[in-house]
Amino acid sequence: MANRFSVASYSFHGLLAAGAMNLFHYFETVRYRYNLDTADIWNGMLVSYEEEYLELVKQQMEEHGLQLVNLCCDGAHIWNQDEAQKAACDRRAQECLRAAELLGAQTVRIDLGIVEEEASDEQIERCAKVYDRYCQQAAAFGARLGPENHWGASTNVQVMRKLFQAVKAENFSMLLHLGNWRCTPGVDFSTGCAYDREFAPKAMHMHMHFEACQDAENQFPPLAQAGYSGCWGIESHKSVNEYNNVALQLAQAKRVLAPLLYKAQSK
Numbered sequence: 001m002a003n004r005f006s007v008a009s010y011s012f013h014g015l016l017a018a019g020a021m022n023l024f025h026y027f028e029t030v031r032y033r034y035n036l037d038t039a040d041i042w043n044g045m046l047v048s049y050e051e052e053y054l055e056l057v058k059q060q061m062e063e064h065g066l067q068l069v070n071l072c073c074d075g076a077h078i079w080n081q082d083e084a085q086k087a088a089c090d091r092r093a094q095e096c097l098r099a100a101e102l103l104g105a106q107t108v109r110i111d112l113g114i115v116e117e118e119a120s121d122e123q124i125e126r127c128a129k130v131y132d133r134y135c136q137q138a139a140a141f142g143a144r145l146g147p148e149n150h151w152g153a154s155t156n157v158q159v160m161r162k163l164f165q166a167v168k169a170e171n172f173s174m175l176l177h178l179g180n181w182r183c184t185p186g187v188d189f190s191t192g193c194a195y196d197r198e199f200a201p202k203a204m205h206m207h208m209h210f211e212a213c214q215d216a217e218n219q220f221p222p223l224a225q226a227g228y229s230g231c232w233g234i235e236s237h238k239s240v241n242e243y244n245n246v247a248l249q250l251a252q253a254k255r256v257l258a259p260l261l262y263k264a265q266s267k
Contacts, residue, residue, distance in 0.1 A: 004037075004038055004069070004231045004232065005036060005038070005231065005232045005233070005234065005250060005253060005254060005257075006030075006036060006038040006039070006040035006069050006070070006231045006232070006233045006234065007029075007030050007034060007036065007038075007040060007233070007234045007235075007246055007250065008040045008042060008070075008072065008207060008233055008234065008235040009023065009026045009039075009040060009041050009042045009044075009045045010042040010044065010072065010235055010237075011234065011235055011236040011237075011242060011245075011246050012026060012029070012236075012242050012246075013042075013044065013239060014238070014239030014240055014242055015242055016044070016045060017239075022045065022047075023041070023045040023046065023047070023057060024060055026039075026041075026045065027039065027060050027061060027064045027066060028064070029243075030066070031064040031065065031066060033243070033247075034246070034247070034250055036066075037065055037066060037067065038066060038067055038068075038069045038231060039061055039066040039067065039068045039069070040068075040069055040070050040072075040205075040231075040233050041068060041070070041071050041072065041103075041105075042072045042074070043071065043072060043073050043074055043075075043076075043096060043099075044074060046099065049095040049096075049098070049099055051102070054098075054099055054102050054103065055102070057103060058102060058103050058104070061103065067104065067106070068100075068103045068104055068105045068106065069105075069106050069107065069205065069230075069231040069233070070105065070106070070107045070108070070109060070175065070204075070205045070231070070233065071096060071099065071100045071103065071105040071107070071108050071109070072109045072148075072175070073092065073093065073096040073108065073109060073110050073111075074111070075088075075089065075092045076089050076090075076092040076093035076095075076096050076110050076111070077089055077110065077111035077112060077113025078110065078111070078112055078113045078127045078130045078131065078147075079112060079113035079114045079123060079126070079127055080113060089113070093110055093134060096108065096110070097134065097137050097138065100138070100141070100143060101140075101141040101143075104141075105143050106142075106143055106144070106204075106231075107143060107144045107145070107173070107175070107204040107205045107230070108134075108138055108143055108144070108145040109145075109146070109147065109148050109175040109205065110131075110134060110145065110146070110147065111147050111148060111150050111151070111154065112127060112147040112150075112152065112153060112154040112159075112163070113127075113152070114127070114152050114153035114154070114159075115151070115152040115153075116152060116153055117152070117153060117156055117183040118153060118156065118159065118183075119153040119156070119159045119162070119163075121162075123153075124159070124162050124163055124166050125166060127163065127166075128163060128166035128167045128168075131145070131146065131147075131163075131167045131169065131172055132167055132168055132169045132172075135167070135169030135171050135172050136169060138171060139169070139170075139171045143171070144171045144172070144173040144204040145169075145171060145172065145173070145204075146167075146172050146173040146174045146175065146204065147160075147163070147174055147175070148174065148175035148176075148177050148207070149174065149175075149176065149177050149180050149181060149199075150175075150177055150180070152183065153183060155180055155181050155182050155183040155184065156181070156183040156184050157181055157184045157187075157195050157198075158184070159183075160174070160199065164202060173202060173203060173204035173205075174199060174202055174203050174204065175203065175204065175205045175206070175207065176196060176199055176200060176203035176205070176206045176207070176228075177206075177207045177209075178196055178206065178207065178208055178209060178212045178219065179193065179196060179209075179211075179212060181195050193218075193219065193222070196219075196222075196223060197222050197223060197226040198226075200223045200226040200227055200228040201226060201227035201228065201229075203228055203230055204230050205230050205231060205233055206223075206228065206230060206231070206232055206233050207233055207234075207235040208220070208232065208233060208234055208235065208249065208253060209235055209236070209237060209249075210236055210237065210238060210245060210248075210249055213234070213248070213249040213252040213253055214252070216252040216253060216255065216256040216257075217256055220232075220253065220256050220257050221256065221257075221260060224257065224260050224261065224264070232253055232257060234246060234249045234250050234253060236249060
């Protein structure tokens with residue numbers, strides 16, 4: 001998977017909101033517009049977790065020659081103060097894990113969920129236990145699982161370091177959202193890059209946003225050199241002109257990374 005690229009289905013959330021995109025159209029788009037053999041599904045595009053629907057999704061992925069490199073699960077985060085919300089998130093996590101198994105997902109993202117910039121030792125310990133449980137479920141079908149540096153405390157480098165120390169599961173990993181360390185004290189774009197390199201070897205998947213792709217020459221080679229071995233995932237957040245924005249991002253990533261990955265593979 002070291003030389004593979006994907007486009008997160010969230011990249012078309014603007015078209016989805018306008019009624020111009022659904023999951024099956026997404027499969028057509030990545031396979032025939034962008035010539036990829038990967039699906040990278042955000043669960044906001046799943047209309048059901050019922051087995052009949054998921055079987056149809058699986059059938060369509062197979063028909064298009066797509067492998068599911070990541071399932072991104074919103075609404076399934078680990079930490080909640082409210083017990084009812086905690087139970088609801090756990091139910092969604094279980095639905096996503098069943099979907100991931102049925103669809104053959106190679107990686108699963110479930111957010112940490114701590115909205116504050118910091119996390120207490122108690123919070124990290126409790127979250128680590130849940131991640132261990134979810135990772136055990138994911139390991140049963142050969143997947144890696146973990147959070148994204150996405151929002152709240154997960155964008156604090158110190159919190160993520162402690163979390164990696166606390167979780168015992170060997171298949172625990174993370175989805176690396178490039179440069180998104182906004183709750184890290186004193187962070188700026190250059191230090192963000194340093195943190196990206198630190199976590200690259202621990203990352204199971206990646207989200208490369210528009211601005212990172214514009215600076216591809218500086219952003220991507222250091223991550224490959226640091227030991228990132230997952231699929232290189234494009235994610236566009238623009239919500240407008242999405243087909244063209246994704247095309248530009250993907251072309252930039254391939255232009256810079258393809259020669260490096262080919263050279264590494266040939267050794």
